[in-house]
Amino acid sequence: xxxxxxxxxxxxxxxxxxxxxxxxxxxxxxxxxxxxxxxxxxxxxxxxxxxxxxxxxxxxxxxxxxxxxxxxxxxxxxxxxxxxxxxxxxxxxxxxxxxxxxxxxxxxxxxxxxxxxxxxxxxxxxxxxxxxxxxxxxxxxxxxxxxxxxxxxxxxxxxxxxxxxxxxxxxxxxxxxxxxxxxxxxxxxxxxxxxxxxxxxxxxxxxxxxxxxxxxxxxxxxxxxxxxxxxxxxxx
Amino acid sequence: xxxxxxxxxxxxxxxxxxxxxxxxxxxxxxxxxxxxxxxxxxxxxxxxxxxxxxxxxxxxxxxxxxxxxxxxxxxxxxxxxxxxxxxxxxxxxxxxxxxxxxxxxxxxxxxxxxxxxxxxxxxxxxxxxxxxxxxxxxxxxxxxxxxxxxxxxxxxxxxxxxxxxxxxxxxxxxxxxxxxxxxxxxxxxxxxxxxxxxxxxxxxxxxxxxxxxxxxxxxxxxxxx
Numbered sequence: 353x354x355x356x357x358x359x360x361x362x363x364x365x366x367x368x369x370x371x372x373x374x375x376x377x378x379x380x381x382x383x384x385x386x387x388x389x390x391x392x393x394x395x396x397x398x399x400x401x402x403x404x405x406x407x408x409x410x411x412x413x414x415x416x417x418x419x420x421x422x423x424x425x426x427x428x429x430x431x432x433x434x435x436x437x438x439x440x441x442x443x444x445x446x447x448x449x450x451x452x453x454x455x456x457x458x459x460x461x462x463x464x465x466x467x468x469x470x471x472x473x474x475x476x477x478x479x480x481x482x483x484x485x486x487x488x489x490x491x492x493x494x495x496x497x498x499x500x501x502x503x504x505x506x507x508x509x510x511x512x513x514x515x516x517x518x519x520x521x522x523x524x525x526x527x528x529x530x531x532x533x534x535x536x537x538x539x540x541x542x543x544x545x546x547x548x549x550x551x552x553x554x555x556x557x558x559x560x561x562x563x564x565x566x567x568x569x570x571x572x573x574x575x576x577x578x579x580x581x582x583x584x585x586x587x588x
Numbered sequence: 589x590x591x592x593x594x595x596x597x598x599x600x601x602x603x604x605x606x607x608x609x610x611x612x613x614x615x616x617x618x619x620x621x622x623x624x625x626x627x628x629x630x631x632x633x634x635x636x637x638x639x640x641x642x643x644x645x646x647x648x649x650x651x652x653x654x655x656x657x658x659x660x661x662x663x664x665x666x667x668x669x670x671x672x673x674x675x676x677x678x679x680x681x682x683x684x685x686x687x688x689x690x691x692x693x694x695x696x697x698x699x700x701x702x703x704x705x706x707x708x709x710x711x712x713x714x715x716x717x718x719x720x721x722x723x724x725x726x727x728x729x730x731x732x733x734x735x736x737x738x739x740x741x742x743x744x745x746x747x748x749x750x751x752x753x754x755x756x757x758x759x760x761x762x763x764x765x766x767x768x769x770x771x772x773x774x775x776x777x778x779x780x781x782x783x784x785x786x787x788x789x790x791x792x793x794x795x796x797x798x799x800x801x802x803x804x805x806x807x808x809x810x811x812x813x
Contacts, residue, residue: 379642379679380665381658405679432720433665440718452719455641456683456726463680475729476687479760481713482721524676525643526659531678559678576658 355516356568357547361391364541364569368392368506371424373401375462375533376414377509380406380433381577383526385510385543386413388569390587392508393417399424403462403504405455405529407431407439410581415439416588423448427502429455435581454482457499459532464501466535466564471500507537510574511560514544515551518565519558527559534564543571595793596769596786602737604629606695606767609735610636617641617686617727619696620664622737626695639691641723643682646674663723686723687730694731696724698738698766700753703779703800705763707736708755721758728759740768740797747799749773749780770794774805781805 358364365388368374374392378384393416402423408415415438417423426448431439442448453461454476464472473496477483487498509530512523520542522530534540547570597605599622607629610616617639618624627649630636638647640662647662648669656667670676685691700708707728710721728734738748749766765783766773771794772784779801782791795802 380661382642382661382665383659430720430722432718443718444716450719452721454721454725455679455723456687456730459679459683460687474687476726478729479757480725481711481756482725522676524657524660524670525640527676527678528643529679532680578658 356518356566357516358567358569361387361543361569361571362394364388364567365391365395365508368395368397370397371399372397372505373403373503375403375504375507375529375537377507377528377530377533378404378414379525379528381409381413382524383510383522383528383530384413384577385508386575386577387571388508388510388541388543389413389417393420393422393588398422401425401427403427403458403502403533405429405458406433407436409433409435409577410584411438411586412575412580413577413587416586418442418448421447425449425451427451427453427458429453429458452482459529461499461502462529462532462536465503466532467501469501471498473498502536504533504537505539507533507540509533509540509542511542511544513546513548513553514542514565514568515548515553515562516568517550518542518560518562518568519553520544520560520565521553521557522559531560534560539566540564541567541569543569543574545572545574546570596740596789598769600625602767602769605772606735606737607631609765610634610693612636614692615639615645615690617691617694617731619694619724619727621697623695623697624664626737639682639685640668641682641686641727643677643679644668644670644674645677645685646671648674683723683726686726689730689732691731693733693735694727695735695737696727698736698748699755700748700750701736701738701763701766701775702750702753703775705761705775706753707734707758707763708753709758711756713756724758728762733764734762736763736766738766738768740770740794747797749802750799751801770797776805778803782808784808
């Protein structure tokens with residue numbers, strides 16, 4: 353019998369080693385797997401490379417992981433938002449590196465990584481500082497920048513409903529990066545609000561097919577990041 | 589007009605003027621800031637589908653008090669609604685829409701626009717700034733038509749329409765049209781082509797506040813001189 357469920361968030365993240373590359377789903381708070389991130393803080397892995405669109409908010413979730421100085425390098429598109437103070441401080445202090453990637457290039461690099469594509473060409477960032485020293489090639493009279501596929505050791509993602517095989521559906525715009533990250537990680541760890549029986553998810557409506565998922569943990573009532581930030585909460 | 593009123597269009601009026609040019613049936617992405625205001629001014633009788641790059645086609649207005657969902661947000665991370673007939677999708681699909689040339693029109697803010705259509709809107713390039721780009725470079729590279737809404741000058745009176753951008757570029761030669769508080773301007777072969785002036789504003793007034801080459805468009809008719 354295939355059953356990818358694990359008992360706890362602690363068990364789910366127990367083997368993430370120092371120096372791992374970890375993709376974390378979410379766009380702002382929508383889709384952020386906050387309980388898995390907190391379990392990773394408790395677990396203690398450091399020198400991580402983290403891939404996320406942003407750098408968290410307040411001092412909970414991803415921001416708390418960064419605050420605990422576990423993140424050696426961030427790969428993201430938008431590290432500066434209204435309640436994001438932790439990353440800018442550590443970045444200015446030289447304690448964490450930043451690889452800034454245009455949002456669509458980030459998504460496509462992850463998609464390519466998951467699809468076994470080592471590199472691709474895109475017009476995005478041509479003629480800008482983010483093109484930097486990247487290879488440029490002309491196709492049909494237009495200039496394109498070569499970008500590399502991106503893979504990870506682990507992905508931490510959040511979904512709305514899952515079955516024991518690992519078929520997933522998401523909630524509204526909480527889907528964002530998670531389906532592509534699930535394809536690009538060696539081990540994809542999912543926190544779901546609800547576990548359902550195989551067959552209860554309409555096959556036509558499954559968003560992430562089970563082959564991309566390795567561990568599932570149920571978190572029925574996940575914390576809401578914006579409420580924690582408004583209350584001035586910190587983790588741990 | 590009384591002397592206490594500032595000359596030119598307000599933020600709301602700039603959004604209203606930009607909304608007039610949104611065609612019926614268009615798929616549109618609106619940037620953060622003044623561009624967000626455009627949606628409420630699209631003339632009645634036109635149906636427009638709004639794309640937000642975090643993964644929603646068919647974005648609706650802000651939810652009523654207590655009706656929002658923290659997992660239903662726009663690219664500015666504010667809570668929104670979805671219309672009947674909306675679709676959710678992941679980021680790679682969302683940027684296929686953008687980068688594959690499927691979105692008809694994007695309305696963005698700007699720090700500087702150059703007379704050749706170069707856009708700078710993501711970074712001042714200051715050494716202590718935390719660089720953040722989001723989807724801006726993807727939008728200008730992939731969307732069919734790029735409109736910019738911006739004040740004509742900075743708060744200190746420096747021109748934002750320039751001969752050549754001094755800030756780092758978002759994309760080269762990408763801007764088609766600019767709506768400022770003073771005028772509607774197309775980017776064309778001779779630089780900034782003035783299509784229309786705000787009430788009470790003269791061509792010379794605009795020219796004094798513009799750094800690049802500014803010319804009247806062929807279609808331009810002065811109303812005030």
